Amino acid sequence: MTQPPPPPPNQPPDPQGGFGAPTPQPPTEPGYGYPQQPPTEPGYGYPQQPPTEPGYGYPQQPPAQDPGYGYPQQPPAPPQQQPYGYPTQPQQPQQYGGYQQPPYGYPTQPQQPYGGYPQPAPAPSAPGGRKLSAQLQIVIAAVVAVAVIIGVGIWYAGSGGEGKDDEAKGTGGTSQGTTGDGGKGGGGIDGAGKEKPPADTRAKAAFQVPQPKVPDVTDVSGSWITDKAYVKSGVNSVVAYDLDKGTPLWTLPLTGQVCGASRHVSADNKVPILFEATKRVAPRYYQPCTEVGVIDLDTGKLLWSTSITGGSAGDQKARFSEITLSGATVAAGGTDGGAAFDLANGNPRWKPQVNDENCYDLGYGGGAGLVAVRKCGPYSSQYVLVQNLNPATGAPVSQYKMPAGVKYASVVSTKPLVVAADVGESAGDGSGISDFFSLDEKTGKLKAKITADADQYAARCRSTRVESCSQALVGNGRLYVPTEEHEGSTGEYGDETNEVIAFDLATGRTVPEKADAGDKYTLVPLRMDGGNLIAYKAPPYDKGGQIVSIDGGTMKSTVLLENPADKSVRDAETSFSLNGAELAYRNGRFFLSESLISKAREGDDKNYLIVAFAVGH
Structure with missing residues (x-):
């Protein structure tokens, strides 16, 4: 997959993640538990046609690479999907040259000798076929046992620690690990979280907000929770909804559509957004994404807005x-x-620059630090740099050059610094991740390269977006990722489940502990809470979902909230695709909201922009 050179000014973003060409039509994708067809969604730089899906994972037919916010799109095809909780068909074994290979996680049968009957092990014998005496057999067995113990001890000693390589291959979370405490208890390695279980974890449906009517595909990504409101991007606006009733508390009109939103909020509830300078009109439902602004989430005021020139845009915005x-x-x-x-x-700290190396900052990861992903070089031989920056000046503190075969990189965490990439477009599953890179943010040195088997792990990144990864969390010196769904322990129809496993960021090796979703549930990590993980347990077709807190050391789960199993409520909850929705939990409240909406079609069921649940309020 190659990237075209920067296009001329005032061109719409193209499907390669830049600007200058129309965007392909975003389709729907089935949710968890729906009978799956062979994957058709390429990923973010994958061997299939490598695209990226738009935002925290909305359903769409991925383009060759991910388009930017605000690009022109066609309405998605009518969804032919069931919600993620619908029972799935049993996985069919894959065939290789006539041999049937059981699917991932499928229990295998022990091989029997020819004829199918178990055979007793032959007794040890001496040369010439004579049987050994009982005493001699005991001696031989003891010698063998000692040899095995010594051998295992040597292997174990040689397999731990840093090793000679910075690169450590990740091993399977579903076949390893325990649920023991691993010697780490309490509130997690990084301290206790703020989220505590209520006396009664049963939740009720708080409110629902229907999708607004739009003439074409519209990006509505961006949502935040304050003490008083759930704030969500709308159509040419940002709206705050009362936490209990869902009634609008304030509405901020904008000159155009929101086309980018920060994941990070300041301590006093200020958040940056991108929006378009004018409203979209038919037939070309697109405007360039040029305006930068900051919103006060408490008051609904646009504190400032601006635009800037420079870089490949020249004198244009x-x-x-x-x-x-x-x-x-x-x-x-x-x-x-x-x-x-x-x-x-809003005063500029730096602006896009033209330079002899053809370098430009594709995007930034924020939060505890500021990290730039920088592309450099001519079109035919571009390379990617990851730079830890001084946030005040933009000066690089450290730098790491990504290996050959990396065209994009996504920042999972800035402190500690963890980056994901699809090396050589080898992921092949639409995740945009073949490897994670644990870096020393002070020196730029590679601490560990963690190879994440695309068939085994379920985290996702939009490869052409720098801060877009979901379901991958960093804390406690570990990287936490969920496994792909596989058959559960009962082997029943629709019995898919998964786990969350952890990698040590210093060595790249998996830790022994893991968190199990439980039969028919799927764990979706949302965010860190101190040393704990907040995760959503997507439910089966006959139950409500759960929010759990997972101790980051022991990996033991505590239920914080459980949604009703009533069909009407469950249908609203499961109407969201887990790869297309924004999921947020705070203080006993759980919100699901869309990040991409399209024109309603005749006969569609009721579509929601927001569905909210609450416990103990």
């Missing part, structure tokens, strides 16, 4: 595809280059 926040620095990136602004007043 630079176009951006994503935005983030680190401390007092707002940073926006795209194929026109990267820029940064002061959170308080």
